Amino acid sequence: xxxxxxxxxxxxxxxxxxxxxxxxxxxxxxxxxxxxxxxxxxxxxxxxxxxxxxxxxxxxxxxxxxxxxxxxxxxxxxxxxxxxxxxxxxxxxxxxxxxxxxxxxxxxxxxxxxxxxxxxxxxxxxxxxxxxxxxxxxxxxxxxxxxxxxxxxxxxxxxxxxxxxxxxxxxxxxxxxxxxxxxxxxxxxxxxxxxxxxxxxxxxxxxxxxxxxxxxxxxxxxxxxxxxxxxxxxxxxxxxxxxxxxxxxxxxxxxxxxxxxxxxxxxxxxxxxxxxxxxxxxxxxxxxxxxxxxxxxxxx
Numbered sequence: 502x503x504x505x506x507x508x509x510x511x512x513x514x515x516x517x518x519x520x521x522x523x524x525x526x527x528x529x530x531x532x533x534x535x536x537x538x539x540x541x542x543x544x545x546x547x548x549x550x551x552x553x554x555x556x557x558x559x560x561x562x563x564x565x566x567x568x569x570x571x572x573x574x575x576x577x578x579x580x581x582x583x584x585x586x587x588x589x590x591x592x593x594x595x596x597x598x599x600x601x602x603x604x605x606x607x608x609x610x611x612x613x614x615x616x617x618x619x620x621x622x623x624x625x626x627x628x629x630x631x632x633x634x635x636x637x638x639x640x641x642x643x644x645x646x647x648x649x650x651x652x653x654x655x656x657x658x659x660x661x662x663x664x665x666x667x668x669x670x671x672x673x674x675x676x677x678x679x680x681x682x683x684x685x686x687x688x689x690x691x692x693x694x695x696x697x698x699x700x701x702x703x704x705x706x707x708x709x710x711x712x713x714x715x716x717x718x719x720x721x722x723x724x725x726x727x728x729x730x731x732x733x734x735x736x737x738x739x740x741x742x743x744x745x746x747x748x749x750x751x752x753x754x755x756x757x758x759x760x761x762x763x764x765x766x767x768x769x770x771x772x773x774x775x776x777x778x779x780x781x782x783x784x785x786x787x788x789x790x791x792x793x794x795x796x797x798x799x800x801x
Contacts, residue, residue, distance in 0.1 A: 503753035504564055504585075504753060505527065505528065505530075505532065506531065506753065506754065507754040510751075511757045511761060514532065515528075515531070516551065516556070516558060517535060517536040517544065517551070518536070518537050518538070519538045520537070520539065521541075522539075545576065548580050549580070557581065558582045560577075560582055560585050560760075561576070561577035561580065561582045561583075561584055562585045562586075563577065563584060564587050566657040566658075566663055567592060567657075567664050568592060568657070568662065570586055570589070570592075571591050571596050574586055574611055575603055577609070578606075578611070579603075579607065581607070582609065583611070584610070585612050585760060585765075586611065586614065587614050588613060588615065588674050589665060589669050589673045589774075590611070590613045590768070592669065592775075592779070594779055597768060597771070597772055601768055601769070604768060610765070610768075612760045612765035612767065613765070613770060614756050614766075615674060615677055615766045615771070616755070617674050617677070618678065618766065619752050619756060623745060626743060627681070627682045630707065637707065638709060639707060640709050641708050641736065641737065642711050642736070643675055643710060643711070643713070643735075644712075644735040644794070645671065645713070645715075645733075646714075646717070647671060647715075647731070648715075648717065648721060648732065654697075658670055661782070666781075667699050667714050667715075668781040669778040669779075669781075669782060672714045672778065676774045677773070677774035679705065679708065680773045680777065682707075682708075683705040683706060683707040684705050684708075685705065685706055686705060686773070686776075687706065688702070689780050689784070690703075690784075690787060691784040692786055692787060692789060692790070692791075692793045693786055693797055694786045697715060697716040698714060698715035698716065698720065698800065699713075700714070700793065700794045700797050700800075701781060701784075701793075701794075702794075709792065711792060711794040711795075713794040713797070720796065
């Protein structure tokens with residue numbers, strides 16, 4: 502829905518769309534005249550017919566399951582369009598090199614949606630760190646709990662090979678943001694790695710990060726659960742909370758504006774974060790040793 506809104510709010514038109522799950526009712530509020538397909542083969546044929554008849558598609562927006570991003574990006578570029586792709590751009594770092602070759606071959610750009618980099622509070626934090634002491638090391642705690650029902654583990658999101666696991670699926674944009682602000686990774690340790698939660702420690706050039714990600718409703722603080730909220734996010738910097746609970750409403754539209762201006766986030770922008778989550782996914786957890794997130798103490 503965020504992409505549909507962004508396409509409309511930037512004054513553009515959705516010529517054709519594909520959703521194999523028939524989840525199309527929302528399209529009526531945005532582009533009811535969009536040609537719609539449930540099979541990729543027919544969608545591919547339609548896009549090819551448009552191209553051959555002189556109707557040029559400028560961009561293909563990709564909001565498909567993570568493991569299909571690589572293939573759908575290739576489809577976009579082969580169709581003569583630029584790609585706009587949700588995170589994670591790909592699951593494996595080496596896929597980026599292959600996509601770079603395809604960019605050169607077709608002369609088109611791949612743009613990643615990294616909306617946290619456009620969030621006002623995050624931009625202010627980056628300014629603060631950039632203007633602060635160059636040798637200062639910050640202590641950060643990242644906690645993100647977004648509870649999910651049983652459906653999650655049955656869907657592609659619960660399949661490690663399709664989603665990349667919890668750190669990739671719900672954490673990659675947070676890791677991208679931290680690397681963007683605090684520099685490259687010097688150390689990457691995983692303490693806990695389960696289907697529904699993961700936790701670890703990152704040593705960055707300018708920060709020491711304890712992180713905790715979870716899909717488990719019981720991990721949400723009791724005072725938050727009492728309000729009926731099923732999501733909890735918190736980032737503390739030297740024990741001070743960074744407020745960024747709001748301000749998300751228009752970030753996809755802002756992302757599209759940047760892309761249309763030629764200022765999107767290009768292919769290799771995402772490489773550090775993709776490498777980080779790939780390492781986390783393949784690391785052997787060490788348990789409660791060293792600098793672990795306080796939430797780990799409650800994990801059985």
